Amino acid sequence: MKSYVLFFDQVDRSSLPYVGGKGANLGELSKAGFPVPDGFCVTTYAYQDFIATSPEMDSLLEELNAMDPDDLNQLRKLGERIRTHLQQLEIPFQLRREIIHAWESVGKEHAYAVRSSATAEDLPTASFAGQQDTYLNIKGQDELLQHVRKCWASLFTDRAISYRAKNGFDHRQVYLSVVVQRMMNPEISGILFTADPVNGNRKVVSIDASFGLGEAIVSGMVSADLYKVKDGNIIQKNISEKKIAVFSLPEGGTVKKDLPPDQQTKQALSDSQILRLAELGKRIEKHFGSPQDIEFCIENGKIFVVQSRPITSLYPLPDIPQEPLRVMFSFGHVQMMTNAMKPLGLSVLRTIFPKNVFLEAGGRLFVDPTEVLRTKLGRKMLPKAFKNLFDEAFSHAISEVIQRPEFLQVPPKKGLVKSRRQIIAPIIKNVWKNLHKRDPKLAKSKVESFMQKKWTEVREALQSVSGAERLEAVQYQLSILAKDLLPNLLPYVACFPISFMLLKKALGDVKELYQLNKSLPGNITSEMGLQIGDLADLVRELPEVEEYLKHANDQTFHEGLLNVRGGERFKRAFDNFISKYGHRCPGEIDLTRPRWRKAPTQLVPAILGHMRSVKPGEHRKKFIQGEQEAQEAAQRIMDQVGRRGFKSKWINRLIDVYRHMGGLREHPKYLLTLILDECKKAIMAEAEELVRKGVLHQAEDVFFFTLDELIQLSKGEFQQDVSSFVAERKEKYEWHQTLHPPKMMTSEGEMVTGSPRKGEFPEGALVGTPASAGVVEGKARTVLKPEDAHLNEGEILVAPHTDPGWTPLFQSAKALVTEVGGLMTHGSVVAREYGIPAVVGVDDATKKIKDGQMIRVDGNQGFVEILSGENK
Structure with missing residues (x-):
């Protein structure tokens, strides 16, 4: 029989479909013996039977589902x-009687808090907090029914509709x-987070508290x-x-009151209450198995819990112990690909690199x-390497x-240095x-051989x-890849x-070194960009092809x-390009991403953009000009240091x-993507076979398995x-896509940002790295x-990041x-090779800078100024 009402001691987490997230969590707490004020839940059966009395509700919900969520006026x-x-609907008699x-x-002598609890509320991946209404200090039968x-009705507030x-x-x-x-009548109320909601540290309990009700x-x-x-x-x-x-x-x-002056700056919670609350919060966290956002109040010195929900804003942790303290950096930020990856893409990279070092x-x-x-x-070398190679x-x-006492x-592990030395x-x-x-x-011929x-x-x-x-062969080839690539390619790259750091130390003039960076010989990715320009020049001669590409x-x-x-x-010409570069694409270290050979229209914007912004043949002329400018910079450097002596010879060699060697920096990634593409061809061939056998619905479903799981599936x-x-994996992947990964975090979950770069910058400037x-x-x-x-023509490219898949756009960008x-x-x-200014590491640049705004990019000092607020 359907129950319209369930008391807290009749409810637990399995009751979520009937009492919503808030009700299920309160039932869990109450059953587990935590101090929860008494109460009950009017179930979702009651809601469904209530709206079923309306002859109009079906058509209204149909209209709601068809609505454009961005049409705020209609919403x-x-x-x-x-x-x-x-x-205006009457509550059915039986339902009214049970409530x-x-x-x-x-x-009935008590006052009550009446709160909405939706079935999609207080979930691990979607809190829905604040989307429906809460009513406090409700007294009497009629008032209670009215607020139920x-x-x-609050399921259909504007914010709730839009959020859903x-x-x-x-x-x-x-x-x-x-x-x-x-309803409690507390002296003090507040919110307790069992993990720091700002920086994510799972070991820090954060408590907000004030006098009176928590509503304030x-x-x-x-x-x-x-x-x-x-x-x-x-x-x-x-x-x-x-x-x-x-x-x-x-x-x-309720009523809002001014507090006496002597109470306004008084510590709301005593130290002992703070520690008791922290301990209580950690026990609740342990019960639910995840960090919690807890509402509490204190009445006559006794602590009560009136709500607990998961903290959904925290970035997930790798499956490692929180202690001893460890530090991790985002591989995606180093590789210029911060998007979420599907399980197969993650599994492939964790097969290439050590699983105990590459954590998911x-x-x-x-x-x-x-x-x-x-x-x-x-501790001495790695921070320096990060500063010079990656992000400051x-x-x-x-x-x-690494300077923290803990x-x-x-x-260090015994034997670590010795084992790494080998x-x-x-x-x-x-x-x-x-x-x-x-x-x-x-070097180029040796590397390419x-x-x-x-x-x-x-x-x-x-x-x-x-x-x-074949799948086992894929796994084996990936497992030995790093061992082959490191000794054979790293000594060149x-x-x-x-050599950049040595030249910088010897000369101190970074500007001249940037000139040396232009038109590096043998750069396989730059050559790809030049060939995009050749394709664009060919399309100029073929107007019907240009029109076709716009709709292909x-x-x-x-x-x-x-x-x-x-x-x-x-x-x-295009097939010739694809034969060399068809295995590439944006985010190419992720094997599951569609390659240009399968998704050729990804290249169309670059070709058409080149036509709009670069004159015929100009890309090749610029490359030759870059070679000349690099030679001239080298001559100026040599004139500066002199043409004789050991230093002169050393500087000349370093240049x-x-x-x-700079021309070879993209070769390892080119080889990696070639091999990933071969592995993908093999995996997809087996995926098609699994589809033919009826094991999989579609070939792309293999992306949601790890390599080990895929081998098991095939066997x-x-x-x-x-x-x-x-x-289930697809749903999890969709959730992962909504997350924003930190650049660096600790095993405690703390997101570490580091102090910003110091200097004198214009007011409002967006500061990054020059x-x-x-x-x-x-x-x-x-x-x-x-x-x-x-x-x-003349536009500045503002992007979250770039990798070789973005290179075709560089010919068109002004900065x-x-x-x-x-x-x-x-x-x-x-950017240095193409001779365009660049500022990188600008936090939230794609959100703070809008399309069409006039901006100034200062690649010398490393900042961006927004000159006009107009979007065009």
């Missing part, structure tokens, strides 16, 4: 219609329970006291001026260099963590030879087998940043070209090493229902995905601004 009108309608009986059982009806629509919840599938809880804090009427507790110690107290408080009225309702959290990878940082040499903020953040007190020593030896002895001009050999080896190994054996789709891209004049000519050893498994010299003004073009780019990056990351190096 407001429809929401008001539904709320008005529901508040009154429950109220009398708890005590108001709660039902934007988070993909069907309005028909979200039901409302109403929590009726005995929740509504923002008062600045509450802030207390923080870690490991049983109060580590922070901020005592606020609490001018007002909200109190209950004897006749019902929130659909991203984090690198754990803790063991190296526990050594004196590691990385260096500041990691330096801050980090320093843990000794791997690193041969690489260092070869780096030294490349810097001092070997002919830099011969190894690349061809390795690629052929992998391709042949995967083509000679099938079935589970490492010479680029090392991936499925018929190549066939459709044969139906337009000049299409066959363009197709030959040669810098340019030739028929996978134990779970495949359809529900894939659906990555390529020059100062320009122009219109901003904010681009989140390169395939959606629409760059025009570059990115949210992620450092001196030696992709966008910085390519």
